[in-house]
Amino acid sequence: MSRILNRAQDGRPAAPIRIVHLGIGNFTRAHQAWYTEHASDADQWGIAGFPGRTTLRPRVSPRDDALDAQEGLYQLDIQAPEGDRVEVISSISASFRSHDIESWMTLFADPQVVIVTSTITEAGYCRNPQGDLDLGNPELIADLDKLKSGQLDEPVFTGPAKFVRGLLARRAAGAGAITFVPCDNVPENGTMAETVIRQAADYVDASLLEWIDENVGFVTTMVDRITPHTSEEDAARVAELTGIVDPGLVVCEPFAEWVLAGEFKAGHPDWESVGAKFVDDVVPHEMRKLYLLNGSHSLMAYCAPVLGLETVYQAINDPRVLGWVNAFWDDAVQQVPLPDAEKQAYRAALLERFTNPRMKDQLARIAADGTQKLPIRIVPHLKAFAAAGKVATGATRPVAGWVLHLRGVGAPVNDAAASALVNEVRSGDLDSAVHAVLRFLQIDDEQIAATVLSQAQEMEAMRA
Numbered sequence: 001m002s003r004i005l006n007r008a009q010d011g012r013p014a015a016p017i018r019i020v021h022l023g024i025g026n027f028t029r030a031h032q033a034w035y036t037e038h039a040s041d042a043d044q045w046g047i048a049g050f051p052g053r054t055t056l057r058p059r060v061s062p063r064d065d066a067l068d069a070q071e072g073l074y075q076l077d078i079q080a081p082e083g084d085r086v087e088v089i090s091s092i093s094a095s096f097r098s099h100d101i102e103s104w105m106t107l108f109a110d111p112q113v114v115i116v117t118s119t120i121t122e123a124g125y126c127r128n129p130q131g132d133l134d135l136g137n138p139e140l141i142a143d144l145d146k147l148k149s150g151q152l153d154e155p156v157f158t159g160p161a162k163f164v165r166g167l168l169a170r171r172a173a174g175a176g177a178i179t180f181v182p183c184d185n186v187p188e189n190g191t192m193a194e195t196v197i198r199q200a201a202d203y204v205d206a207s208l209l210e211w212i213d214e215n216v217g218f219v220t221t222m223v224d225r226i227t228p229h230t231s232e233e234d235a236a237r238v239a240e241l242t243g244i245v246d247p248g249l250v251v252c253e254p255f256a257e258w259v260l261a262g263e264f265k266a267g268h269p270d271w272e273s274v275g276a277k278f279v280d281d282v283v284p285h286e287m288r289k290l291y292l293l294n295g296s297h298s299l300m301a302y303c304a305p306v307l308g309l310e311t312v313y314q315a316i317n318d319p320r321v322l323g324w325v326n327a328f329w330d331d332a333v334q335q336v337p338l339p340d341a342e343k344q345a346y347r348a349a350l351l352e353r354f355t356n357p358r359m360k361d362q363l364a365r366i367a368a369d370g371t372q373k374l375p376i377r378i379v380p381h382l383k384a385f386a387a388a389g390k391v392a393t394g395a396t397r398p399v400a401g402w403v404l405h406l407r408g409v410g411a412p413v414n415d416a417a418a419s420a421l422v423n424e425v426r427s428g429d430l431d432s433a434v435h436a437v438l439r440f441l442q443i444d445d446e447q448i449a450a451t452v453l454s455q456a457q458e459m460e461a462m463r464a
């Protein structure tokens with residue numbers, strides 16, 4: 001007999017809300033909410049979850065509706081090679097609609113709320129290629145103009161505008177210190193969030209900057225747990241296992257890592273009790289993860305579909321893709337400032353994670369938003385080698401794959417910032433497409449162009 005999740009049956013009351021999360025998608029439910037659930041002081045730290053998308057639609061997915069219907073409860077299916085381990089997670093105390101600005105302001109004005117976390121994708125922070133707030137983004141400007149002209153009860157839709165709206169409410173309420181903990185795969189994400197929030201505040205009301213100096217902390221984090229999209233097959237199997245029909249089900253791998261650096265102005269849950277590490281400098285850990293895990297993910301996402309492959313598991317089990325991944329790692333490790341033994345161990349652990357046969361991680365998920373990802377995961381290797389007069393032939397491969405992807409090979413291009421580039425790469429031959437992509441990546445090097453072209457031609461010839 002199937003049952004539906006609710007707190008009365010589950011027996012776990014909602015903890016007081018002290019964290020607001022923007023972008024309550026799959027990843028944060030597998031990672032931050034799981035860490036908070038298992039922290040030694042979990043009964044003190046509830047999360048308020050808001051979906052983040054910039055849309056007028058009140059809801060973005062049935063998964064979000066499930067949080068309301070199930071009083072914040074959902075199942076997490078941890079897919080170990082030997083079988084499923086399913087937990088009910090209860091750390092999300094309340095869920096809201098993405099445009100519910102009134103609840104957003106009320107929470108920011110509450111002195112009990114002391115942390116703001118976010119997973120709104122790389123694109124959600126509205127940055128330009130230089131890493132500054134993109135004042136050419138019309139949706140962002142419309143939001144900021146609303147705030148600047150005092151229309152404070154109107155909904156705003158972009159991440160930076162929501163953050164500034166929240167801080168205005170907090171200052172007005174005298175609610176004290178608060179700390180931002182962005183959890184997206186962006187290097188030095190604390191500094192990145194601080195930059196866009198300060199620039200948005202400056203646009204709206206420059207007097208907020210001084211208040212931010214005194215009251216707002218920004219923490220940089222490296223987050224890691226592979227969290228694929230939940231499939232219908234996952235939902236059916238877990239319903240069979242637990243007897244719970246759960247439209248909010250999230251699936252993930254057993255591995256989880258969280259490294260944080262920076263000052264929490266007003267405390268944080270005891271995430272260390274679950275294995276989170278607080279360090280002085282998170283950058284080497286970020287480079288390890290972003291370059292080796294995310295970089296090879298991007299390589300597989302763009303190159304493996306050429307061979308007709310659809311998941312990370314299928315890709316890494318193909319000897320050609322495995323060879324490309326190893327060649328990429330040989331180049332990328334050189335930019336990771338950690339001891340060799342540590343890097344070798346990380347590579348071995350990654351291979352074990354990618355070959356988990358239970359995980360059906362779709363390459364199409366990873367392929368999204370390449371314009372945001374290639375510059376931070378791949379380009380640093382090309383530039384470091386070029387500075388030494390060399391071509392990083394392992395790191396040119398994902399660029400060659402991306403050219404083919406943009407030209408229509410594999411999953412459809414899902415990247416709001418790529419439309420002009422897509423038109424350009426589809427309007428000429430492969431050689432001109434390679435040059436258009438390298439111009440976009442700000443790489444002006446004929447040796448790199450020749451290598452990318454020859455690898456793209458080689459892969460086109462292998463096309464399934």
Ligand SMILES: NC(=O)c1ccc[n+]([C@@H]2O[C@H](COP(=O)([O-])OP(=O)(O)OC[C@H]3O[C@@H](n4cnc5c(N)ncnc54)[C@H](O)[C@@H]3O)[C@@H](O)[C@H]2O)c1
Nearest residue numbers: 023024025026027051052053119120121124184185226227
């Ligand atoms: N899935 C993973 O394995 C994983 C692991 C580590 C880090 N992350 C980080 O988490 C992010 C989200 O991944 P997910 O798996 O939760 O995805 P998801 O699609 O399940 O959720 C994404 C959330 O971000 C919101 N969003 C999307 N685009 C936005 C935009 N432009 N502005 C504001 N909000 C926006 C969505 O509404 C949703 O709430 C990734 O982009 C990545 O930076 C993911």
Ligand SMILES: O=P(O)(O)OC[C@@H](O)[C@@H](O)[C@H](O)[C@H](O)CO
Nearest residue numbers: 185223224225226227294297366
């Ligand atoms: O989440 P994205 O879109 O930034 O990148 C896709 C994957 O590389 C990523 O989600 C990994 O699965 C994750 O970073 C593992 O911790």
